[in-house]
Amino acid sequence: MIMIKKFFSVALSALLLAGCTGNVKKEEAKETKEVKSYSAPTKQQFEQKYKIVTDSANNKVILDADVTYINDDMYALFELLQADKMGYIKLLGLTAAGGNALTSSVTYDVLSALEFFDRKDIPLAVGTDVPLSGFKNIDSLMAVIGKMPYVGAYSQLPKYTDNYLKAKGVTTTSNLPEPTIKPIEEPAWDFMIRQVNENPGKVTIFAIGGYTNVAKAIQKDPEFAKKAAGIVYMGGVFDVPGEALPRVEINWWYDPEAVNICLNAGWKKQLVIPHDAATTCLKGKDMYDMYKAKNTTKISQAIVDSLAPIYENGKEEFLKFCWDPITVAVYLCPDLIEKIEPREVAIERNMGLSYASCMAWFAGTGPKGTAPCDVVFKVKRDELWDFVSDLYSLQ
Numbered sequence: 001m002i003m004i005k006k007f008f009s010v011a012l013s014a015l016l017l018a019g020c021t022g023n024v025k026k027e028e029a030k031e032t033k034e035v036k037s038y039s040a041p042t043k044q045q046f047e048q049k050y051k052i053v054t055d056s057a058n059n060k061v062i063l064d065a066d067v068t069y070i071n072d073d074m075y076a077l078f079e080l081l082q083a084d085k086m087g088y089i090k091l092l093g094l095t096a097a098g099g100n101a102l103t104s105s106v107t108y109d110v111l112s113a114l115e116f117f118d119r120k121d122i123p124l125a126v127g128t129d130v131p132l133s134g135f136k137n138i139d140s141l142m143a144v145i146g147k148m149p150y151v152g153a154y155s156q157l158p159k160y161t162d163n164y165l166k167a168k169g170v171t172t173t174s175n176l177p178e179p180t181i182k183p184i185e186e187p188a189w190d191f192m193i194r195q196v197n198e199n200p201g202k203v204t205i206f207a208i209g210g211y212t213n214v215a216k217a218i219q220k221d222p223e224f225a226k227k228a229a230g231i232v233y234m235g236g237v238f239d240v241p242g243e244a245l246p247r248v249e250i251n252w253w254y255d256p257e258a259v260n261i262c263l264n265a266g267w268k269k270q271l272v273i274p275h276d277a278a279t280t281c282l283k284g285k286d287m288y289d290m291y292k293a294k295n296t297t298k299i300s301q302a303i304v305d306s307l308a309p310i311y312e313n314g315k316e317e318f319l320k321f322c323w324d325p326i327t328v329a330v331y332l333c334p335d336l337i338e339k340i341e342p343r344e345v346a347i348e349r350n351m352g353l354s355y356a357s358c359m360a361w362f363a364g365t366g367p368k369g370t371a372p373c374d375v376v377f378k379v380k381r382d383e384l385w386d387f388v389s390d391l392y393s394l395q
């Protein structure tokens with residue numbers, strides 16, 4: 001509103017001036033640009049600005065992710081660490097998934113980050129990077145479904161190790177000091193099952209990598225999903241083209257069998273943030289300016305450090321999509337969603353041209369085997385990045 005008022009007052013002044021002198025051109029009024037200024041909010045200001053719908057007593061979270069330092073999963077982890085610190089959720093722990101990277105690499109990057117950002121109290125359980133039906137021959141697969149320039153963990157397979165310390169400098173991208181903390185002994189699925197049993201009806205799983213770990217928890221305990229509060233997925237692509245192939249999104253492509261098991265496990269609530277949503281909130285210089293203006297924490301400093309070489313040199317990021325932080329933001333503050341629809345969702349598991357294709361029927365029209373989900377199609381882009389940068393800045 002202030003911006004609009006200012007614009008009109010500038011425009012009015014220009015008109016009056018033009019009336020008096022007769023030599024002021026209209027373009028001069030247009031040249032007056034507003035520069036938005038941002039500053040880090042206090043916790044109280046943050047809570048006045050956003051309607052946070054979660055609290056740590058009732059919203060306990062497990063992050064199942066394919067984190068690398070600093071990819072979009074790390075952005076989501078940073079949000080959860082901040083939300084935990086502020087009492088908006090309780091972060092019960094992380095489980096290392098395959099997808100972008102092998103789990104040894106993910107384990108290294110998560111442990112080093114938890115230690116560096118002073119959260120050694122958050123446990124990490126190692127999961128698996130082997131899809132339920134095994135690794136595929138990637139060349140044969142692409143000969144059937146089409147060429148994908150990015151194949152995530154598959155590109156690390158020639159350097160496979162299940163020892164996370166051996167992954168250092170081989171498959172890891174983290175430049176943080178080597179972690180002294182270790183993963184817990186329980187495998188990812190046992191950790192998830194135990195937490196859901198200890199906190200009935202209160203645990204939400206954030207599945208933002210390949211879903212093999214979650215599928216294994218469901219296979220081991222068929223009541224697992226019913227005992228949880230729900231699941232938030234980053235994955236799928238429905239009403240827009242996929243990043244590389246027409247109907248394919250990499251999280252769901254990584255293990256379609258696991259996706260199918262998860263979708264049909266009987267959750268009370270399934271929230272899907274597909275690639276469609278990510279296309280509505282691309283990264284940009286204005287987003288970087290927000291981080292920079294609100295740089296008050298170790299987390300916001302890490303983000304600024306990682307982006308400065310790009311944006312301070314007038315460049316654009318190669319990858320403009322930033323999928324995973326959307327999941328946490330809309331969970332904490334659903335007002336950031338612009339378009340959400342109930343759909344009936346499925347993934348193609350038969351090998352052929354449309355293998356791993358994602359489909360979302362309109363509610364009430366899906367055939368047998370489709371799963372009811374709430375699908376987020378559009379997010380309020382500027383508000384999202386304002387929210388994320390505000391959250392990172394909270395002390």
Ligand SMILES: [Ca+2]
Nearest residue numbers: 066073208209
């Ligand atoms: Ca991810």
